[in-house]
Amino acid sequence: MRSTICARCRPLIGQARRQILRPISQQQKRCESTSSTSDATTNDQPKTTEKKKKRNVVFSGIQPTGIPHLGNYLGALRQWKKLQDDVEASGSGDKLLFSVVDLHAITVPQEASILRLRRREMMAALLAIGLDPEKGSTIFFQSSVPQHTELMWILSCTASMGYLGRMTQWKSKLAVQNHATDIDEIAMTNLKLGLFSYPVLQAADVLVHRATHVPVGEDQRQHLEFARECATNFNHTFSNILVPPETVTTPSPRVMSLVQPTQKMSKSTPNHRSRILITSTSNEIRQRIYGAVTDSEDAITYEPTRRPGVSNLLELLSQCGPALADGTRRSPEELGNEFNGRMWKDLKNAVADAVVAELEGVRERYHEFLNRKGGKWIDEIEAEGAEAARRSAEATMKLVRYAVGLGRKS
Ligand code: TYM
Numbered sequence: 269m270r271s272t273i274c275a276r277c278r279p280l281i282g283q284a285r286r287q288i289l290r291p292i293s294q295q296q297k298r299c300e301s302t303s304s305t306s307d308a309t310t311n312d313q314p315k316t317t318e319k320k321k322k323r324n325v326v327f328s329g330i331q332p333t334g335i336p337h338l339g340n341y342l343g344a345l346r347q348w349k350k351l352q353d354d355v356e357a358s359g360s361g362d363k364l365l366f367s368v369v370d371l372h373a374i375t376v377p378q379e380a381s382i383l384r385l386r387r388r389e390m391m392a393a394l395l396a397i398g399l400d401p402e403k404g405s406t407i408f409f410q411s412s413v414p415q416h417t418e419l420m421w422i423l424s425c426t427a428s429m430g431y432l433g434r435m436t437q438w439k440s441k442l443a444v445q446n447h448a449t450d451i452d453e454i455a456m457t458n459l460k461l462g463l464f465s466y467p468v469l470q471a472a473d474v475l476v477h478r479a480t481h482v483p484v485g486e487d488q489r490q491h492l493e494f495a496r497e498c499a500t501n502f503n504h505t506f507s508n509i510l511v512p513p514e515t516v517t518t519p520s521p522r523v524m525s526l527v528q529p530t531q532k533m534s535k536s537t538p539n540h541r542s543r544i545l546i547t548s549t550s551n552e553i554r555q556r557i558y559g560a561v562t563d564s565e566d567a568i569t570y571e572p573t574r575r576p577g578v579s580n581l582l583e584l585l586s587q588c589g590p591a592l593a594d595g596t597r598r599s600p601e602e603l604g605n606e607f608n609g610r611m612w613k614d615l616k617n618a619v620a621d622a623v624v625a626e627l628e629g630v631r632e633r634y635h636e637f638l639n640r641k642g643g644k645w646i647d648e649i650e651a652e653g654a655e656a657a658r659r660s661a662e663a664t665m666k667l668v669r670y671a672v673g674l675g676r677k678s
Pocket residue numbers: 327328329330331332339340341342343344345369372469470471473474482483484485486487488520521522523524532533534
């Protein structure tokens with residue numbers, strides 16, 4: 269398929285896209301608007317003398333609400349690592365920022381001691397999957413960079429309540445929390461402002477670093493549409509400073525639950541058998557895959573709508589099985605044809621082997637990193653990342669404050 273990505277975005281995505289990123293329709297238009305916006309602004313990035321070459325900026329985040337599962341990994345984290353490796357290999361100097369979004373986590377009740385632990389565990393998990401400050405990744409806690417919340421407030425002053433009210437994630441969280449379906453009635457009694465304005469903070473996370481690319485799973489798409497809207501609103505109201513970011517998804521943007529394959533795999537579902545964690549042992553991985561709910565038909569076919577269970581397994585095999593020589597992966601359709609006529613246990617064995625191989629070493633590295641230097645190593649990495657992230661965010665906030673009338677020109 270021919271690329272529709274503009275020349276500016278191509279170096280960043282390059283080889284990563286062949287293996288992980290899927291073609292994104294209509295990208296040309298967004299890339300153009302991104303370029304023109306950022307060209308109009310002062311940037312904290314070094315200026316080259318010849319052609320004005322702007323660095324791409326990648327930003328993404330994950331909540332510290334438990335060890336990431338296979339959905340987080342295939343939908344987002346593996347791609348973060350791939351982008352890091354590509355930036356390192358190309359020497360493009362593109363900026364990579366990955367945040368443990370602890371302020372988002374407190375939009376639902378958290379016990380303080382557990383949250384403190386989860387934040388560190390998430391740092392260890394990100395390092396264990398291969399993110400590495402020495403390879404250019406800046407990893408930090410969202411709450412260490414106050415500019416995120418400062419910009420959130422400013423964006424809140426132009427954000428539409430109507431738009432926020434239509435966010436599906438907010439509606440569904442509200443419904444799940446209250447075990448009820450009547451959103452209006454619950455909203456009247458139990459509405460928490462933080463949960464409602466969650467997408468404004470997410471927009472600020474991305475916009476404060478003037479990110480050009482945001483690699484996420486499918487469930488974040490609507491939030492990033494909103495972030496683009498926030499950037500456009502701000503630029504129209506004040507000055508052309510913020511960059512409408514581009515959403516980048518993987519070929520597995522929605523990994524499904526292993527026990528309820530019509531629902532996405534999730535950290536919050538109580539049934540542990542529904543997910544595989546990136547730190548699961550090989551025995552646990554095999555048990556989860558062997559226990560995965562499929563259906564009563566004998567044949568193995570890839571039909572995501574009619575047969576979500578078997579299709580989810582074929583997608584896992586496609587993504588975790590070995591890549592072909594040209595870096596591409598066998599499609600779930602092809603694998604469905606190959607396994608058609610064979611036994612279920614053949615397919616489940618193949619999926620289990622592939623997932624075990626994909627996650628090999630993550631568990632060991634996770635435990636080693638969490639305890640390295642008696643736990644201080646994680647703190648040091650975070651402190652360095654936070655300092656770099658504050659510099660990045662402050663460069664934007666100086667422009668933003670002045671544009672709004674809150675600061676001096678500097
Ligand atoms: P979170 O913590 O729920 O998930 C982190 C990333 O994992 C992806 N993901 C999945 N991908 C495929 N299949 C699944 N079953 C699956 N479950 C989760 C998510 O899409 C996400 O990319 N609001 C965000 C965190 C956030 C953020 C940001 C992301 C805050 N600020 C700014 C990007 C940019 C969240 O709750 O992700």
